[in-house]
Amino acid sequence: MAKMATREAYGKALAKIGQENKNIVVLDADLSKSTKTADFKKVCPDRFINAGIAEGNMMSIAAGMSTCGKIPFASTFAMFAAGRAFEQIRNSICYPKLNVKVCATHAGLTVGEDGASHQAIEDLALMRSIPNMTVICPADDVETEATIKAIAEYNGPCYVRLGRSAVSTVNTDPNYKFEIGKAVTLREGKDATIIATGIMVEAALEAYNTLAEEGIKVEVINIHTIKPIDSEAIENAARKTGLIITAEEHNIIGGLGSAVCEVVAERRPVPVIRVGVKDTFGESGKPAELLKAYGLTAEEIVKAVKKGISLK
DSSP, rough: OOOOHHHHHHHHHHHHHHHHHHTTEEEEOOOHHHTTTHHHHHHHHEEEEOOSSOHHHHHHHHHHHHHHTOEEEEEEEEIIIIIIIIHHIIIIIIITTOEEEEEESBSGOOOGGGGGGTOOOHHHHHHHHHTOOOOEEEOHHHHHHHHHHHHHHOOOOOEEEHHHHHHOOOOOOOOOOOOTTTTTTOOOSSSSSEEEOOOOOHHHHHHHHHHHHTTTEEEEOOEEEEESSOOHHHHHHHHSOOOOEEEEEEEEETTTHHHHHHHHHHHHOOOOEEEEEEEEEOOOSOHHHHHEEEEEEEHHHHHHHHHHHHHH
16 A cells, blocks of 8 residues: 555645645645645745744644635644634634635654654544534545645635554555545445544554454444534444444543544444544654553554444
């Protein structure tokens, strides 16, 4: 499988559509080389703004520009976007429902050596709690490009979660179609359903292969849109397999796992086991080592599936 960081794919997609749509403007908080918005700056320098290390102000500028018919993409690290600029995103962007795209890179544990202060494991929870906000967490480069194209055409606030480390391309189907709010079924099964988002989609597919060798057939669903979540797909999965395992590079509180549990509790109660960061801060280390240390692996998903089946 080819490997590319979703932030890299973001930069390439932004540069491409920026040349096609003259209303797109890009703002960055002095991190353009890291967020890859520098790719856009190279081809559209007159529509690129370095707002400096002032994330809240950047979001407010983006909000103002959107009222003039522009389509602002505001980028910085997830910790600074969702955390430091929360108030401006809430009050200046989402409350008036303005057409601003917040694209946050370096999310999750795979920021690696930067440690807990920079490892945003709460951003999905923060962003999906705001009314009017659409929240998307693409799994790979293909889905990232499709996401950026889709949100450029969508009228309203969006938060896109992107990563620092290279990930494998999991959407290899030439007929793959991205649609905001619609889950993608990657594998069929009857014994359990694994619902994953972001980098954990690859781990879910690895778990599928391991379980298949043992005669356990699981369904694998990629939910790239955390909000609005595909409630119908979740309800159908609950009815079909009677067991759901969620997998995310995020705190198990407030993110994908919580969103799935909310749907299941209201529509079709079945057991749900959440694989993710167990409500603790991260630490400095290499991405692969951190994923293993915090249980964000295919092996942990396999264990969760087997545990759930034993309880059925």
